[in-house]
Amino acid sequence: MSSIAVSTKTAPGPLDPRALAGETGMVERPRRRFLPFDPWHLFLAPLAAVMLLPLVWMVVTSLETLAQTRHFPPILWPGRLQFGNYAEAIHKSAFGTWFWNTTVVTVTIVVSNLIFCSLAAYAFARIRFLGRGVIYFVLLATLMVPLQVVLIPTFLIVKDLGLIDHLGALIVPNLVSVFGIFMLTQFFRTLPIELEEAARIDGASRLTILLRIVVPLSLPALATLAVIQFMWTWNDFLWPLVTILTNQNAFTLQLGLATFQGAHQTTWHLLAAANIMSMLPILVLFLAAQRFFVRGIATQGLKG
Amino acid sequence: MTRFRRFLVSDHLAGWTFILPSVVLVGLFGLVPIVWGLILSFQKAGLISPEREWVGFENYARILSDPKARQAAVNTISYTVLFVPISILLALFVAHALNRKIALIRFYRLAVFIPVVTSTIATGIMFLWLLDKNFGLANWLLDRIGVGPFGFFEDPHQAMGALVLMTVWGWLGFDTIIYLAALQGVPQELIEAAAIDGASRWSSFWRITWPMLGPATLLLVVWSTISALQLFDEVFFVTKGGPLGRTSVVVFYVYRLAFEQGLGGLSLAGYAAAIAYVLFLVILVLTLAQFWLGRRVIHYQS
Numbered sequence: 001m002s003s004i005a006v007s008t009k010t011a012p013g014p015l016d017p018r019a020l021a022g023e024t025g026m027v028e029r030p031r032r033r034f035l036p037f038d039p040w041h042l043f044l045a046p047l048a049a050v051m052l053l054p055l056v057w058m059v060v061t062s063l064e065t066l067a068q069t070r071h072f073p074p075i076l077w078p079g080r081l082q083f084g085n086y087a088e089a090i091h092k093s094a095f096g097t098w099f100w101n102t103t104v105v106t107v108t109i110v111v112s113n114l115i116f117c118s119l120a121a122y123a124f125a126r127i128r129f130l131g132r133g134v135i136y137f138v139l140l141a142t143l144m145v146p147l148q149v150v151l152i153p154t155f156l157i158v159k160d161l162g163l164i165d166h167l168g169a170l171i172v173p174n175l176v177s178v179f180g181i182f183m184l185t186q187f188f189r190t191l192p193i194e195l196e197e198a199a200r201i202d203g204a205s206r207l208t209i210l211l212r213i214v215v216p217l218s219l220p221a222l223a224t225l226a227v228i229q230f231m232w233t234w235n236d237f238l239w240p241l242v243t244i245l246t247n248q249n250a251f252t253l254q255l256g257l258a259t260f261q262g263a264h265q266t267t268w269h270l271l272a273a274a275n276i277m278s279m280l281p282i283l284v285l286f287l288a289a290q291r292f293f294v295r296g297i298a299t300q301g302l303k304g
Numbered sequence: 305m306t307r308f309r310r311f312l313v314s315d316h317l318a319g320w321t322f323i324l325p326s327v328v329l330v331g332l333f334g335l336v337p338i339v340w341g342l343i344l345s346f347q348k349a350g351l352i353s354p355e356r357e358w359v360g361f362e363n364y365a366r367i368l369s370d371p372k373a374r375q376a377a378v379n380t381i382s383y384t385v386l387f388v389p390i391s392i393l394l395a396l397f398v399a400h401a402l403n404r405k406i407a408l409i410r411f412y413r414l415a416v417f418i419p420v421v422t423s424t425i426a427t428g429i430m431f432l433w434l435l436d437k438n439f440g441l442a443n444w445l446l447d448r449i450g451v452g453p454f455g456f457f458e459d460p461h462q463a464m465g466a467l468v469l470m471t472v473w474g475w476l477g478f479d480t481i482i483y484l485a486a487l488q489g490v491p492q493e494l495i496e497a498a499a500i501d502g503a504s505r506w507s508s509f510w511r512i513t514w515p516m517l518g519p520a521t522l523l524l525v526v527w528s529t530i531s532a533l534q535l536f537d538e539v540f541f542v543t544k545g546g547p548l549g550r551t552s553v554v555v556f557y558v559y560r561l562a563f564e565q566g567l568g569g570l571s572l573a574g575y576a577a578a579i580a581y582v583l584f585l586v587i588l589v590l591t592l593a594q595f596w597l598g599r600r601v602i603h604y605q606s
Contacts, residue, residue: 037407038404038406038407040401040404040406041406041407041408043401044401044402044408044409044412045408045412047398047401047412047415047416048411048412048415048416051415051416051418051419051473051476052415052418053434053441054427054430054431054434054473055418055422055430057430057433057434057441058429058430058433061433069439070439071439072438072439072444073444074439074440074441074444116325116326116329117326119322119323119325119326120322120323120325120326120327122322123318123319123320123322123323124323127315127318127319127322128315128319129315129316129317129318129319129320130316130319130320132319135323135327138335139326139327139330139334142330142334142335142338144588145334145338145584146530146534146580146583146584146587147534148534148536148555148558148559148580148583148584149337149338149341149577149580149581149583149584150334150337150338150341151558151559151562151580152341152344152351152562152573152576152577152580153336153337153338153340153341153344153577154333154337155351155563156340156351157332157333157336157337157340159351172329172333173329173333175325175329176325176326176329176330178330178334181326206318206322231421234423235421235422235423235424235425235426237423237424237425237537237540237541238536238537238540241540242559242563245567254423254425257425257426257429258425258541261425261428261429261432261541268433268439271429271433272429272433275426275429275430278423278425278426279422279423279426282421282422282423283418283421285421286417286418286421287414290414290417293417293420293421294417294481297420297477297478297481297482298481298482298485
């Protein structure tokens, strides 16, 4: 409302409707137009091109022949698209195994995080019990410790549990994340408590309240946790690298891709195809659930 | 009601039941390793070999006389000094540019955010190809404007720069999201009022918007410094610490000692743990210093 008032006051000329639609924090001040479009396009369009270039170039490469990839100057458009590269990449690698392993690990971790983080977060947000404050603080403190400090001892623990070279090594240490507990606790605290109190009086158990009242109200927060956890697990490299040592049947996508790169350094058309396939699930998820990603990344920043 | 039954329905039991799985898991894989890591750093120990021998501060003393550790420290510092300011300033400008309602804005935002969800391995493959010395698109494009050809990751003098370029590309979206959220929290009335008083866009940005972005900037400085000091995946996959050790950073060196050489039977896990703990200490001190400094210069909204 106030934006309109200001704009008309300072701009006697014809009003550009876009000038009125400025987002919060921005004032679109009318200025003389030299261009038929907003001048910011002159920065944003090249920026978008640069950001997308590595990805687009990878797609183009994945559709070229081996000879075309080895041509200089680079061939920008292959002419005949070699979709067969994708089949060949799958055939020449254990792509199916890597994909399946990554899916199993990721889905297990996302589901278990949703369950365990919700349970803990609900207790921290709503139940008064002995040691609550201390334990919450100690859990949060572990967030401060960088991975490389705990890498060696965690490896030794996982080794003692006999999990090295098994998918369990990737799953068990990540069944619950402190970040998830923290995020959900903060969210649960913002929910109105009256409904829960009414349910308590009616004799509902804590678990019933969590499942029937809190969880349905928290779907956006749970979705945010799910996509962030999915992204972390799907893309993780360091932990699979140190725990899956020799058993190729337990390779994840990132691990497989890294070894595939080592073995096929010169066949870029296949490498590009494998790479595109490895990114596809996360890109599709990102396009479908963009706002949860953005919110999750913003909160991930806030935990620091 | 017996005492036992009262305990069964109490909030203490309910609370502990709810947090038990998390406490056990975080305890075993979060807390125990922190203590164990510290203990290891005072031992001569291997990953595979059962050898465990107390050596006091020997591992810590050894760091000072290890030229490879010094090289790793220098590389880590130069990476951090380049990465942190470049990525944050660029993100500030990009967030400012993206904070407007113009045609295609959703597409522009998408383009900036997509690298955030791309794994480091996928990013590494894309940049190895783009910056390939012989067949890379980058050398061809640069050749058209009359520069190059560059060796990028293969040139000892350019590898660090190429690494910075690649990681800025990967991180820009993250920083931009934080800045964009902060920018949308700046009250429009203030900027309008300044505009009525005749303030230029430039001065209203530096006098109003920039101070209000203080908390976001602090957060990004702290966060980027922490992650820059812990750089690993990109180095491991793309440059292997080379060429000539020019990109061997601290965490990469820790990995080499503990895992590559440790799995070969050498007992360097204790030494590696000591380096990791020193890095942790440096990060902790830097973070506290940054927060302390930030508190003094940043204006927090009440």
